[in-house]
Amino acid sequence: MGFHEVRFPANLSFGSTGGPERRTEIVTLANGYEERNTPWAQSRRRYDAGLGLRSLDDVAALLGFFEARRGQLFGFRWKDWADFKSCRPSGKVSDLDQAIGTGDGAATVFQLAKTYDPEGHAFHRPILKPVAGTVVVAVAGNRQVETVDYVLDAAVGTVTFVLPPDVGTAVTAGFEFDVPVRFDTDRIAVSVASFQAGEVPSVPVVEVRL
Structure with a gap:
């Protein structure tokens, strides 16, 4: 296509x-x-x-x-x-906005996603078109540095880490995105x-x- x-x-x-x-x-x-x-x-x-x-x-x-x-x-x-944001439209994007995965010591590629109604019957929406320059990522709450710790593919919405996150560590992200x-x-x-x-x-x- x-x-x-x-x-x-x-x-x-x-x-x-x-x-x-x-x-x-x-x-x-x-x-x-x-x-x-x-x-x-x-x-x-x-x-x-x-x-x-x-x-x-x-x-x-x-x-x-x-x-x-x-x-x-x-x-x-x-x-x-x-x-169009990982947070509320009036909010400021944070690297803790959305959970996008949990480290297993091997996986390096994580798909950006947004969760709706996390307190109820949650719906998870893959984010395929993030806006470059707005994406921030954290592992276990620690901000990661783009091009140093990870690479963003803004055409498909994936984050690829240089080193796999440790087992059990939370991988989170914040971003703006397009449809x-x-x-x-x-x-x-x-x-x-x-x-x-x-x-x-x-x-x-x-x-x-x-």
């Missing part, structure tokens, strides 16, 4: 609508009870990029980005302003007259599996 490691302009994604989507299959039995199941282990996010447009210059920037991605052909990074997406249309219709009157085009964007 083609993917460009570029982010949709963050000033245009600000103001867009969207969020996670789940797929639940529900069967109602003869006695009125339900059986519920899902074929999706992970949610899939959808957004409307058109709602972040505020001027004709924004429209021009959108069209340029759309053309460079060849419509739906190439994926790209998207900043979800409601969920891998693509345009969900091969056509963008813009009316300059209607845009100036307050109407904006619908530009659907959908998360892609990597």
Whole structure:
């Protein structure tokens, strides 16, 4: 699958609508009870990029980005302003934000992840597109130094240590991250007259599996 490691302009994604989507299959039995199941282990996010447009210059920037991605052909990074940090959106990223593994004395590669509702029925989301320069990592609470103690692969969200963490040591991390997406249309219709009157085009964007 083609993917460009570029982010949709963050000033245009600000103001867009969207969020996670789940797929639940529900069967109602003869006695009125339900059986519920899902074929999706992970949610899939959808957004409307058109709602972040505020001027004709924004429209021009959108069209340029759309053309460079060849419509739906190439994926790209998207900043979800409601969920883009390992901590709360208003918080400061810390190397203790998220548990990403426990050392066993042999493993050196750890996948970045974010846990939702850790006090209840926790859901673990792999983070595949961290933002380079924002990732901080700790082992047993001790901050590690990037390029000295570990290497980050920002294209897949993995942390590779030079030396494997000791058995039983907690590996934690903090980060900002993007969502891998693509345009969900091969056509963008813009009316300059209607845009100036307050109407904006619908530009659907959908998360892609990597």
